[in-house]
Amino acid sequence: MELHVVIEGRRGLADQVHRQLREAIRSGRLAAGQQLPPSRLLAEQLGVSRKTVAQAYAKLTLDRLIVTRTGTGTFVASRAAGSSRPMASDDLAGRVVAQRWQTLQRPLQHPQPEALARYEFIAGASSRRLFPEAEWRQCALHALRRSAGQRGLYAAPEGLAELRDAISRHVGFSRGVDCSADDVLVTAGAQQALDLIARVLIEPGAVVAMEEPGYPLARQVFQAQRARVVSVPVDAEGIRVDAIPDGTRLIYTTPTHQFPLGMPMSMARRHALLARAHELGAIVIEDDYDSEFRYVAQAMEPLKTLDRAGLVAYIGTFSKSLSPDLRLGYAIAPSALYAALVNAKYLSDVHSPDLSQRALARFMSEGHLLRHVRRLHDAFHQRRDRLLARLSGDLSPWLEPLPAIAGYHLAVVFRRPIDTAQLCHRARRVDVGLYPLDDFHHERDGRAGLLIGFGAIEADDIDPALDRVREVLERWFA
Known part of the structure; x- marks a missing residue:
């Protein structure tokens, strides 16, 4: 009888075998x-x-899940004697x-490397080839030297002073936000900033x-605090201010590059939103997640800059401009x-990791971040034009692409009725990763389409990938 192990793709083969045997x-x-x-x-x-199999067996041996007996073979290890039965979930007081x-979904979670397609149009990711390895390594070594004499102590929860100063200068220069280091809170990405505000x-x-x-993920953060989340429709100018209900305590918006559709909020709508927030006494979360990558010359002032009543919490992240694995952002x-x-x-985590904060502060103060963003902008612009x-x-x-002036994803809607999930499945079978726009409609009555990210796919791969998508569509409608 054959052992049930399924191989998908040709990447991370040893990890695939190890993971499936471990779970079995x-x-x-x-x-x-x-x-x-036998291997x-x-x-x-x-x-x-x-x-490949030998490597998987070696990992399982280190996990103490299998043992090898000379001359007889490889066997599943015995379980620890006397281990008690785990308590059933129905017996738990909580x-x-x-x-x-347990029932929460994990929207936008990126696939593990072995599950990625050859051509990936996944949003929120950029190709590793563009990461400034040499500059980051120098800054990380500098951070190690700086940290050597200060180990053993917890840092300030608001973040290191040099990083907060660098962030305040960066958002002032690149986004027109008037603030000082004393206004900045360093967080584990924008997601933690959302969680703390909630x-x-x-x-x-x-x-x-x-x-x-x-x-x-913003909706889930608010719902986790047992909020009553009200969906407010958007139009070509952004969030419909007239549909924000009385009694609202918190308003979440993405004015520079509406997520996921892409349109910017008009200036008139920005002023109307601030006026409505002032009327309600509500805090506005301005999530400015990827406005570094703007493809038109004219920029509009952020809500934070227009705010005169102290109602806007402006959040940003370095996951888009540098890498998600840094887990650094700010409010x-x-x-x-x-x-x-x-x-x-x-109370949440005491403070963000000191070493990565120091490295990022150095990276920003030496001008590496601005130069890196310019390189990314040029690369993304080329990919966007090709797409x-x-x-x-x-x-x-x-x-049909929807208009967007920033970021590195495009929302695309279908001109003909089509089963989005089936299209994504068929694209995956030809090694193209596509992702449905439907997942971002809580009310489930929006136009069906795709969210096409162009950060992770190389420019030379866009045409071959889209050729495969066209062939899938031609066969579908033949």
């Missing part, structure tokens, strides 16, 4: 004492090299709360207004909230 052992499908096939036999079964968290403002039943369609908070957010940050040329050319019978 831990779940009990492979019982203690059961013999595993040569399993390799032939899976169509991989013997070295089962209702735990079950609510913690200090939301009580069960509090009304939160957010764009529809919108960023699903520029209204003065009325700053102390509360610092305390919430302290738009195809969408307005041979793909135009099926796909």
